[in-house]
C-alpha cells in the first residue's frame with residue numbers, strides 16, 4: 504500500500520497533518536480523502552489547484568486512493584501555463600478548495616472542464632482497491648530549456664521506492680514530526696514533504712510559507728525533521744532567534760538547488776548541526792543523499808539511495824575517475840525513476856536511455872561514492888529559490904509582448920535566491936517593470952524576470968546566435 508498511514512487498520516493520530524494552522528487526524532484525513540476518491544473514481548486524470556492548504560492534500564490523497572493520476576497545478580500559474588498543463592495532461596476534472604479563490608476561464612481553465620469542490624469536512628469510504636505499482640501516481644510539470652513545461656509521468660512504485668529510500672537514509676520513523684512550508688505542486692513539498700510523512704506514518708506540520716519564524720515555532724510542537732530549499736536556509740541563518748530555536752531539531756535537510764558554503768557554515772554555527780544535502784530531480788525523485796549518520800561536507804550531496812546506481816560520464820562517454828575532482832555528466836538509474844515525459848517521445852528518447860536518466864547536471868564522485876554537484880550543463884535551465892525555470896519559456900513570454908523585439912534570459916548569481924532570472928531585452932518604449940509584470944501574468948509568478956535590462960542589441964556570434972556566456976560574465 505502506498506500510504507499505510509491512511510489504511511483503516513492504522514492507529515488514529517489526532518493531529519496527523521497540519522497545513523497553515525489547520526489540522527486533520529488520520530481518521531479525518533482518510534474519510535475526507537475517501538469522499539474525494541468516491542467522487543473521482545473512474546476518471547482518467549485529475550488536476551488539482553495546488554494551493555498550500557489542507558484541501559490540496561485531501562484532493563491529492565483522494566486521487567491516489569482512487570487510483571487516478573493526479574496533476575498538481577501551480578496556483579499562481581498564468582493563463583497560458585495553466586491552459587497548457589490542463590490540456591496536455593488530459594485532465595477531466597479540476598479539483599479546487601471549497602470556498603477558496605480558484606481561476607476560471609480567464610485563468611486558462613477550459614470552459615468544459617468540470618470543477619469539483621473539495622471539502623475537508625466531507626466523509627467518504629474511499630475503498631477502491633490498491634492499484635498496481637506500475638500505475639501512474641502523478642504527473643508533475645517541470646521546465647525544460649525551451650518550450651512549455653513537460654509532464655513527468657511518475658508511477659506509484661517509483662514514489663514508494665523513493666520514500667522508503669529516504670526513510671532508510673534519514674532514520675525517518677513515525678516518531679519524527681516533519682516540518683516544511685514548501686509549495687504543494689512540486690516533488691519537494693508534495694511527494695517528499697507530504698506523501699513522505701504519510702508513508703512513514705509520522706505527523707507533518709506544513710507552515711503555509713517557509714519563513715524562519717514559522718519553522719522555529721514548529722520546534723516547540725515537536726518538529727524534528729525539517730525540509731527546505733537553500734533560500735529558506737539562508738533566510739533562517741539571517742534570523743538568529745529562529746536559527747537558535749532550530750537547535751532542538753534532529754535533522755535539517757537541504758535540497759532542490761546548491762546550498763552555498765556560507766549558508767552551510769552559518770547553519771552549523773547557529774543551529775549547532777550541519778544540514779544534510781540531498782540531490783534529485785522531478786524526473787528521478789531523490790537519488791542521492793547524505794545519510795543521517797553520514798559525513799556532512801558542504802557542496803557534497805552524499806551517496807546513492809538504496810537501489811540507485813550512478814555514473815559520471817566524460818565528453819568521451821566513458822566514466823570519469825572517481826577522484827572527487829574529475830567532472831562529467833551525471834546519469835542515474837533506480838526504481839524511483841519516472842516513466843517518461845507525457846506526449847513527448849522526442850524528449851523522452853533523449854533523456855531516458857537504457858534504464859539510465861541523463862540528468863544534465865555536472866558532477867564529480869569520490870572513491871567513497873560521495874557526489875559533488877557543480878551545476879547544470881546548460882545555462883538555459885535556471886534554479887531560482889529552488890524553482891526550475893527554462894530560459895526559453897521566459898524568452899517566449901517576453902517575445903509575445905508587442906514592444907519586445909529580442910530577448911535573452913539567463914540566471915545571474917544571487918545571495919538570496921541562488922540565481923535570479925535576468926532578461927536582456929531589446930524593446931521599443933516599454934518599462935522594465937512592466938515586462939516583469941507581463942511575464943508574471945502569463946507564466947507562474949516565480950518565473951518572472953526579477954531583473955530586466957533594456958539593451959540596444961544582444962551579443963551574437965558570427966552565426967547570429969546569442970552568446971549567453973557574455974551576458975552572465
Ligand code: MCA
Pocket residue numbers: 579685686689690691692713732734735758759760781782783784785788789887888889890891939940943944948949951
Ligand atoms: C511578486 N509577486 C508578484 C510579482 N512580484 N505577483 C505578480 N506580479 C509580480 N510582478 C508576489 C507573488 O505572487 C507572491 O505572492 C509574492 O509576491 C512573493 O513571491 P516570490 O517572489 O516567489 O517569493 P520569494 O520570497 O522570492 O520566495 C522564496 C521561496 C520560494 C519561499 C524560497 O522561492 C519557494 O517557495 N521555493 C521553493 C521551490 C521548490 O519547492 N522547488 C522544488 C522543485 P504570495 O505571497 O501571494 O504568494 S522539486 C525539485 O527541485 C527536486 C525534485 C528536488 O530536488 O527537490
Ligand code: AMP
Pocket residue numbers: 645690757758759760761762780781782783784785786804862863864876878879886889890891
Ligand atoms: P527540479 O526538476 O525542479 O526538481 O530540479 C532538478 C534540478 O535541481 C537538478 O537537475 C539539479 O540541477 C538541482 N538540484 C536539486 N537538488 C540539488 C542539490 N542538492 N544541489 C545542487 N543542485 C540540486
